[in-house]
Amino acid sequence: MNQNGGGAFGRKVGGVVLALIILSAALYFFAQSMQPETGGAGEAALAAERIKPVGAVRSGEAGAEALAQAQAATAAAAPAPEEVVVDGPSVYDGLCKTCHDTGVAEAPIKGSEQMAARLDEKGLDMLVQNAINGLNAMPPRGGNPSLTDEQIRAAVEFMLP
Numbered sequence: 001m002n003q004n005g006g007g008a009f010g011r012k013v014g015g016v017v018l019a020l021i022i023l024s025a026a027l028y029f030f031a032q033s034m035q036p037e038t039g040g041a042g043e044a045a046l047a048a049e050r051i052k053p054v055g056a057v058r059s060g061e062a063g064a065e066a067l068a069q070a071q072a073a074t075a076a077a078a079p080a081p082e083e084v085v086v087d088g089p090s091v092y093d094g095l096c097k098t099c100h101d102t103g104v105a106e107a108p109i110k111g112s113e114q115m116a117a118r119l120d121e122k123g124l125d126m127l128v129q130n131a132i133n134g135l136n137a138m139p140p141r142g143g144n145p146s147l148t149d150e151q152i153r154a155a156v157e158f159m160l161p
Contacts, residue, residue: 086148086150086151086154087151087154088151088154088155088156088157088158088159089158091147091151091152091154091155091158092110092155092158092159095142095143095144095147095155096110096142096155096159097110099138100159104137105136105137105138106136106137107137107138108159110158110159111159111160111161112161113161115159115160115161116160116161119160124156124157124160127156128149128152128153128156131152131155131156132149132152142155
């Protein structure tokens with residue numbers, strides 16, 4: 001057997017391993033140089049903001065004062081309530097007509113005898129409650145949870161013959 005073949009193989013493997021180590025070190029230092037610099041006051045402030053407690057417990061006069069200040073700040077930051085427009089035709093055109101103009105999923109067609117029969121059978125209040133709570137394939141509030149009860153009533157009244 002040839003003893004020299006084993007030594008040459010070991011040197012080749014050792015050379016490949018050494019080359020891989022040098023390549024890994026070079027890639028590591030290259031990747032480190034591509035990273036943005038860390039530290040500084042901005043990052044410290046962001047870190048402090050992220051780890052601050054969500055709330056605090058206060059009692060006595062200090063707690064009452066802090067609560068009053070927090071409530072005043074919340075009230076000042078709250079947007080003024082928008083005036084809700086109660087307009088049956090606009091609610092109907094925006095949402096209801098998709099099904100009630102064509103009778104999709106057996107929805108009664110606006111102004112039809114079907115609507116008149118349901119009004120006679122159930123009454124206006126029950127029709128409005130069905131529109132608010134949903135019935136059969138119709139989702140609650142016609143699929144728009146932001147509609148008020150008054151807007152729903154106006155749309156139902158608009159659909160009647």
